[in-house]
Amino acid sequence: MATIKTASQIRLTSSQKQAALLASNPSNRYILYRGGSRSGKSYLLSYILLMRAISTPGSRHGIFRKTASSCRQTLFDLTFRQVMEDTFPGILSTCLISDSEATITLPNGPDPKNPYIGGAIFLFLGLDDGRRDKILGNEFATVWINECTEVDYDHVSFLMTRLNQKLPQIRNDELGQPIYLKPKMFFDCNPALKTDWEYKAFIQKINPKDNTELQKAWQWAEAKLDPEGNSDNIDPDYLDMLNNLSVREKRRFVAGEWSDVNENALFRQDDIDKHRRDIDISHLQRIVIAVDPAVTNHKKSDLTGISVAGRCSRGDIYVLHDGSDKLPPAGWADRVAELYEQYQADLVIAEANQGGDLVQSNLRSAYGALPVKLVRAFRGKELRAEPVAHLYAQGKVHHPRRPLTDLEEQMGMFGAAAFKGSPDRVDALVYAITELADLNGNGPRPGAIIINAGNRRR
Structure with missing residues (x-):
């Protein structure tokens, strides 16, 4: 089996390290990272998915946004590749990248002559109308919905049915038995309103569809990141701009908190x-x-x-x-x-x-x-x-x-x-x-x- 032997070079911030612990907890199946603008949510999640894929040949990791074009432009073309290079310099040159399909395949398949066959793969997809058939043919070890406030809960429920790939990792436990990668679903957002589905699910622990108690509510976990915790990676002028926002805007884009109501909406x-x-x-x-x-x-x-x-x-x-x-x-x-x-x-x-x-x-x-x-x-x-x-x-x-x-x-x-x-x-x-x-x-x-x-x- 081909393996990636390069040591990780990434340096997570202290808040990112703390938040990343949620991903390693086997009890957590659905995990939300919320926070202000430029708080490092997408960067952290790209890192988590990369490490999950490297440890598990053959695993499939679906990365979603509301539209395929926005997923390609913000994640496939930019953030995810940056994280890969920051973590393992030079790794992209060893991967199989399909620009037409928006996929990245790691060279960790079982055949050293062609390590892409059976290698872990990242699929960058949209939830636009008419794309469900393409998604239905896949099962994933990981699903990540980026900017989940833009996505309806119906899409979330649909993707839950695709979270069903269970594969052994490249390491074994103390008794030599395989350790399986647990399927997980990740979300990130700049919180908006307490009426949004993610507030109901992750904070109130209720089903957004009918307001009933969530089944296995303990599987739903969330963590907050803030821009100041990521200050080493942000232009100081950008932080100054954030501090000049209105109180309501600061609550969302700095504090990463939900608002009680939409102040401008006609119905409350x-x-x-x-x-x-x-x-x-x-x-x-x-x-x-x-x-x-x-x-x-x-x-x-x-x-x-x-x-x-x-x-x-x-x-x-x-x-x-x-x-x-x-x-x-x-x-x-x-x-x-x-x-x-x-x-x-x-x-x-x-x-x-x-x-x-x-x-x-x-x-x-x-x-x-x-x-x-x-x-x-x-x-x-x-x-x-x-x-x-x-x-x-x-x-x-x-x-x-x-x-x-x-x-x-x-x-x-x-x-x-x-x-x-x-x-x-x-x-x-x-x-x-x-x-x-x-x-x-x-x-x-x-x-x-x-x-x-x-x-x-x-």
Whole structure:
């Protein structure tokens, strides 16, 4: 078997050494390194993965970011190669590097004539749409998600199913028995909000999907790194710049701590969490389904927002379901019709700004007798949402105890400068609550069109 005999030349900072101990603890399966900007998180994790690979021929190590291009530019092309050269000078010249596939293979396979066959390999991958099939064909000894705040927990759950490669290391225990490399999953981030999945999992020890207690919570560990602990590797002017940030920015980019709420968002997670309720839909006097159809139907199209909500006799509103998805016109019409039947709804509200005739025909083809109210938006999205956000602040809107995660995450960013894309889920929610609370006044506002109106509830 070919081995790498060069002695490690890297010098970790004291805080990095302390944090690295988490990786050597066999009890820790999921490990988060959080910290401020330039605190050395990516450098440390590159080192940890490199040492795991060198000790375990044949092992596969998946390194992920939100997109393949960002993974290639920041890690494959830069940080990871730098760490390899800092740790073992000259090692890159002995590795098999595929620029087209974004892989690096170590020369530690069992055949000295071709040590790349069966050598440990690093795969630099993205979690973009359409890349799951490529990932499904692999099992990994290590998974690292870089900048994990940018990644949905659905991706995390998916990658957990790929963490299943168990291989012997090149060393044995005192009895001569092989020591196996334990599969581990690593994460790093600049913390943002306490509503983010990584705060729930690593700090609160709850499942981000349903707020239940994590199974084997002791396997989830985290450590904090700070820029000052990495000062030997940072330009002093950069540290001065960090110290001139606002208090909120310092909390994230210097202290590496999560913030309670997004100060610029229109909806507050605290308002949602304080007033969660479960309800039997038979106790609701009225139930509506709101749909905000996507304008286009292709790979990069927005979602079609679909929201189900009801109102009880006291006037409180209950958000029952978020059915938003990327669907063709016939698909979202069928989804609305199915939810209409499932919840025994009274009315469908649909935005008609992008072609009311098409919306009407799609819904009628899915369910001929569907009572539909077409509404044309005359105000901006935030102006329409403000009265609804006020109802949340008053505790008059209730979400189920099991979080509507995707909807609530979008609500938590809506109105903030960092929000990108279309607030499709929120738009549908706003239309549903506006109708139930009659926020436009009594009856339909000018421009609203009622088609086949009816009432099925008793």
